[in-house]
Amino acid sequence: MDVSRTLAQFPDLKDRAVLITGGGSGIGAALVEGFAQQGAKVAFIDIAEMESSALAERLSAQAAHPVLFQKADLRDIDAVRSAVNVVAERLGPIRVLVNNAGRDDRHEFDEVTPEYWDDNHATNLRHVFFVSQAVVPSMKAAGGGAIINMSSIAFLLNMPELPAYATAKAAIIGLTRSMAGLLGPDNIRVNCILPGMIATERQMKLWLTEEGIARMVDRQCLKQVLTPESLVGPCLFLASGAAAGMTAQSIIVDGGIF
Ligand SMILES: NC(=O)c1ccc[n+]([C@@H]2O[C@H](COP(=O)([O-])OP(=O)(O)OC[C@H]3O[C@@H](n4cnc5c(N)ncnc54)[C@H](O)[C@@H]3O)[C@@H](O)[C@H]2O)c1
Numbered sequence: 224m225d226v227s228r229t230l231a232q233f234p235d236l237k238d239r240a241v242l243i244t245g246g247g248s249g250i251g252a253a254l255v256e257g258f259a260q261q262g263a264k265v266a267f268i269d270i271a272e273m274e275s276s277a278l279a280e281r282l283s284a285q286a287a288h289p290v291l292f293q294k295a296d297l298r299d300i301d302a303v304r305s306a307v308n309v310v311a312e313r314l315g316p317i318r319v320l321v322n323n324a325g326r327d328d329r330h331e332f333d334e335v336t337p338e339y340w341d342d343n344h345a346t347n348l349r350h351v352f353f354v355s356q357a358v359v360p361s362m363k364a365a366g367g368g369a370i371i372n373m374s375s376i377a378f379l380l381n382m383p384e385l386p387a388y389a390t391a392k393a394a395i396i397g398l399t400r401s402m403a404g405l406l407g408p409d410n411i412r413v414n415c416i417l418p419g420m421i422a423t424e425r426q427m428k429l430w431l432t433e434e435g436i437a438r439m440v441d442r443q444c445l446k447q448v449l450t451p452e453s454l455v456g457p458c459l460f461l462a463s464g465a466a467a468g469m470t471a472q473s474i475i476v477d478g479g480i481f
Pocket of ligand 1: 245249295324417425
């Protein structure tokens with residue numbers, strides 16, 4: 224889908240340095256493309272080298288600014304800090320951060336070990352704090368910024384098969400509100416998006432069946448399958464000056480289940 228055909232342009236995003244985590248595929252890749260089409264200077268962190276390099280190369284050929292891919296495992300906080308430093312050096316002060324990366328791995332309640340729990344939270348929660356911590360000095364120096372965190376409706380659905388993930392996604396809302404309170408005086412807005420069922424490649428490969436999709440669409444007000452592009456407009460809006468009065472909010476993009 225060519226998002227530029229359906230999306231508004233937000234003039235203040237042009238030439239703005241934007242960092243997206245987990246930008247190599249799925250929702251993150253759609254966000255990388257969406258911000259690049261706004262003329263923003265986009266960088267993304269991902270662990271998956273091949274698809275991320277291919278995305279950066281494809282978009283760099285079309286976009287106003289080259290798209291910068293930094294390979295890092297977000298569970299490794301030193302690697303995260305180095306990647307953020309490189310992005311700020313190359314693109315200038317980071318004004319928009321989208322903490323998008325996550326993995327909705329399933330896990331049996333009885334089989335979760337302390338090590339599994341910690342690794343799951345390192346994948347889904349801890350980096351949201353530490354990437355933000357690394358980016359905030361850049362935003363403060365530039366006079367403000369916008370952070371958008373990716374939660375999920377999974378924890379609202381009482382899904383039994385991913386308690387660690389559900390806990391992390393619920394915690395992201397608390398973290399969003401705390402950071403909004405902390406950073407508001409520095410003109411840094413912090414908001415959160417809760418996607419519903421989004422038909423990414425990973426979801427289609429691992430979890431989504433025809434019957435499962437039909438059941439969710441039946442619960443939605445909008446009788447269509449949401450795609451990664453469905454998140455681009457809400458995210459651009461929250462990143463832009465159009466949302467200048469909004470912080471500490473959680474927006475659900477689920478076709479109307481909740
Ligand atoms: N797809 C959905 O239905 C859905 C629903 C609700 C919430 N979400 C949330 O949206 C976000 C994006 O999900 P998605 O469906 O696009 O996932 P995805 O798996 O398609 O993409 C996630 C990206 O993050 C990267 N990543 C994962 N772990 C990483 C790590 N340790 N270090 C660096 N990069 C890492 C992956 O390589 C991948 O490119 C996640 O936070 C997810 O929890 C997705």
